[in-house]
Amino acid sequence: SQKIEQNSEALNIQEGKTATLTCNYTNYSPAYLQWYRQDPGRGPVFLLLIRENEKEKRKERLKVTFDTTLKQSLFHITASQPADSATYLCAQEHGGYSTLTFGKGTMLLVSP
């Protein structure tokens, strides 16, 4: 069955550096991947979508790549800030109804 995997270990970085989070999937390439941010006690918030025919998508300090050969998406936050600290979830459309299957997320901690 299709799986979507994210690094379960927290990523700790210094303010101002670029954070890079990884999302890997198995089997077939989804038509698109989505990235969400989740803060403690809150629901996930949609950030970006990238389609399989797009190599890269940007939004302000965020950049997402989609490599169908590696079956991987990378999520970058440039010039990171402590306010970027949160859990980031990757999701792919899955199944005949194109509903989203989520990875378990990676926690990002940005230190001042």
Next chain:
Amino acid sequence: DAGVIQSPRHEVTEMGQEVTLRCKPISGHNSLFWYRQTMMRGLELLIYFNNNVPIDDSGMPEDRFSAKMPNASFSTLKIQPSEPRDSAVYFCASSLGQGADGYTFGSGTRLTVV
């Protein structure tokens, strides 16, 4: 728009009791989803409605779980009888279409069954 509204925010109940979780999706969104989140399993899709009709309920754990969407502005998820292993955060989300523009999630209901 106030976003997706869920109630209650927290629910503590005893094993065997009936629990009803409520959701008001964003007006105009025609897709509604119920997810459950735990540390062990992450976010799992329970059921998907499109235009108030249940389309995919393959994620509903067992017959103790049921969901309804009587109209475009309201959905319920019911657990009867509840068990300790049902303890989790339950999220409702809505989207326009099948979600290529992203899902909007509610703040969730944290359910604890003791």
